[in-house]
Amino acid sequence: MIKTLMKEIKQYKKDSILTIVFASIEVFMEILIPLLMAGLIDKGIEGKNMNEVIHYGILMFIIAIGTLSLGFLAGKFAARASTGLAANLRDRMYTHIQTFSFSNIDKYSTAGLVTRLTTDVTNVQNAYQMLIRICIRSPLVLICALSMALMINPELSMVFVVAVIFLVCVLGIIMRMAMKYFNDVFPKYDDLNESVQENVVGIRVVKSFVREKYEDEKFKRAAQNIYRLFVKAESVLAFNSPAMMLSVYSCILLLSWLGAKSIVGGSLTTGELTSLFSYTMNIMMSLMMLSMAFVMITMSLASARRISEVINEKSDLVSPENAIKTVKNGEIYFHHVTFSYQHGSQEPVLRDIDLHIESGETIGIIGGTGSAKSSLVSLISRLYDVDKGCVEVAGVDVRNYDLEVLRDEVSVVLQKNVLFSGTILQNLRWGNENATLEECQQACRLACADEFIERFEDGYNTYIEQGGSNVSGGQKQRLCIARALLKKPKILILDDSTSAVDTATDASIQQSFAKHIPDTTKIIISQRISSVEQADRIIVLNDGVVDGFATHEELLKTNDIYQNIYETQKKGKEDD
Template identity: 40%
Template sequence: MLDMIKHLKPYKAQLFLVVIFSLAAILFELYLPTLMADIVDVGIVNQDVSFILQTGGWMLLFSLLAILLSVGVSYFASKVSFGFGRDMRKKLFVHVENFSLQEYEKFGSASLITRTTNDVKVVQDVINMMQRMMTRAPLMLIGGVFLAVSRDRYLSLVFLAALPILALIIFIVARKAIPYFSALQKKTDRLTLILREVLTGIRVVRAFNRVEFEKDRFNVANEDFRDTGIKIGKLMALMFPIMLIIMNFTNIAIVWFGAMRIDQGDMQVGNLLAFIQYASMILMSLIMLSMAFIMIPRAQVSAKRLNEVLLTKSTIKDPDQEVQTKQSEGFVEFKDVTFRYEGAERPVLEGVSFTAKPGETTAIIGSTGSGKSTLLQLIPRFYDVESGDILIDGVNIRNIKQSTLRDKLGYVPQKANLFSGTIAENLRYGKEDATEAEIHAALETAQASDFVQKRDEGIQSKLEQVGSNLSGGQKQRLSIARALVRKPEIYLFDDSFSALDYKTDSKLRQALKTETSHATIIIVAQRVNTVKAAEKIIVLNEGKIAGVGTHQELLAENTIYQEIVASQENGEASA
């Protein structure tokens, strides 16, 4: 939790005002019982009406000032806590945006969402509470004890019995609550994960008639979350009645022994009334502190989870000094590249070497799991290679800033990812200042013009989240158009034609040939028809290059390629 304090530096002025306003408000509140004692012991005893009115007027003024100062405390405390929440969410979002896929997969999207929303909210609420309670309660406790002792030091001995019991209860509850709070946040992650999976995969759930199964899976996680929450609630429910009982018995003891001292002539009635009020203030401050101590363990768990994200450094870093390429052509070279995913026993790619030249199409084909998509994802540095080098225009990509490197690329992922917004906004993701003419040209090349023009608003038509109001082929073509708008030096197509029929696939590749004649094109594909026109075809088998050549060369000499062609021809024939 202390690590979160450093994020409050921009709000030093507001925090200072919170402390000053709290101190002033408490001083006024602490002075009120003294004035009340004077009214009883002086005004009422002496039947001095003017003294009663004058002292009552001061009490009213101090009460109003205390209220106004308390409002100020709440205002500035809210500004600090909500400002912290905004800043923390921004820091987390920006930090996660810089993660490599390795760190992203380590946490998982559900956990990152929970940490950015729920965990930030927990810490934000505790910061708000701490400003109002953790400044107020200690000051009130210290001031109340000092003034109570000054009223009657013997009667103050009653606190010696009550305070240790209260402290022990707070300690026991806090110790038992911490594991529950930790478990609660993990179960929140689990709940978010299941909810996200069901909502994003609703078509699959319904298609396979697994609605009841998913309901049961959600109910198990939901009830597990509920049970943990109830355990925490029981602790809270047990603590506060016990504290109130101790508080009330303390007041009874004060009245009992106070009455005895009044009877003995050692204390006045006004002093006893003031003492009871100070005792109430002291015990109330202890209750506030106990609430804070109970909430802090939960905030500590959330703060730890936030720090885990913020302290996780991306394994992919920009070079201290960027190396500029001598020419900007888009020449790609793999030199003995080996890569394995974290925790994997065997490498996904091993000893891969090839070149991809501008003006040529380099196609990569192979069986499922041969490492095709992984190879493509190494070029934008989504992952870093284990050994070997990847060069662009003669410079190792590790010596190029990620932003500079990715500006050279037009990447079309295997799964078309579109965002909510208009078609034009999605295409401008590739180039922010793209004109409408450039957008229409990209749509024409991607064979997407027909279905876009048929929509009422054309390129201004709204797309729903992840493009759910489009077919798979339409999403894929818009994804290709987004890369074309950019006009990069290197195009990376990761099985980006799989959802297209053969006719559209052929027309699109023909249009691409003209549009991208000076660029380097690297295509990952499953279908032989998609790659047969490529100048160079690389056959991958279990992460290793099993052959390089044109379609005709590989068909004549490469056994693995022959098997791929034969399997697809047999599949088409049987279909």
């Protein structure tokens, strides 16, 4: 875990090292001040020598200025190193997430990934800044102050040793108890973010069903869970301050009593006792700072683990060595394919699928809800891998293709249409970033999107809000189809992508496909028979098994499921 995170320091190693160097020099200079103060008191004040007072005073002033300057530089470089680490971690995580297969993404919720990219990285950033600054400075102050105290008076310095041992034991117990709460609290942030995300995305549904109160209660419960865990953790950490104060006051009282006796006995000077008091505060403050740093580091360990999980997640879909870089045509062959979302599952989603689709054919797929229509087509572009058998495109197993090449040639318009914030033109060019305006217009004509785009005041420069919230469902579907066409794929898959358009527009889109992209293999998933009846052949799926594969006319004669769907939809039209 630590090794994974430390790899991301990269170009900020120099800043990290400079922070440590400046913090170390700052400590060595700062630790001299109480020693100089002892000289000022003993030789200057008690010796009634003004020259010594001035001499020690000037030295203390120079060292104080140097200490402040070094502290500023250490803080500056620590900030650069920690924010740089955070930026690298976010970039590494985000880039790595792009390589995930659908099965990898299924392991993490969207809200969970957002939390890891934001809250968890911020925790690690703060912990790293403390690690290279406080966790270097405080132990050095502790060691140096103890060493100086031992030089002044070994007997009295035993007071510090006992206090340090006591505090280390107490802090160890506190950290161990608090850690288990911090391990539990950060996954609760995922629930909180998920509640917010669902509410914002589905705000229209929430309002239409007047469920604001329900959503508010759900959010409060998620927030309350975080509150309870943090209260428990902070209640444990609250013992830190009393333990620290007990040590400080005990040291001061013991030093005052024993020091006074030593001065009377002549074994200690007033200046030396004053410097011991200063070293007492140095030691206690260093322990206080260390305890604060340990709190932050303890919190961040849970975050670090969650970040490492994402970074170390291996995609189960990768391009093979010597991958094939060319897809010759749109021929598709399913060789006795069995597939499940969890490999080795006793209940596969698809069972023994054996299909041959010629390049350029138009294939319809129909079946009831849950019949695995989307699962079937997701195997063509290798969004998932099969359990048994194989899927071939142009006579080559899809597992032998370079993934980017394959997916460039298999264009999929998914069931859930997604548009991104930006202009219509920018959204279309997701299909081909170098597409000209004329090519975009041609794709929109084929998808029957041109007619509504031209009605917009800004035409192709019309701004699309996030998620396409300012266009209708049918308009969104047609824009997504046009975007897919710009890839000029060998295989075009429409996964129920015309469900929100009227039957006339649907028929017009299919006529455009037949006329203008005859060599492209077209696979159309639909719940409406009117959307697939003109296809060359139609696949009827039933509970993950191919129940029929023939033309519309043949299926009407031979397939019971197809007949029932046809009769039901025909009757519905007559009732209308």
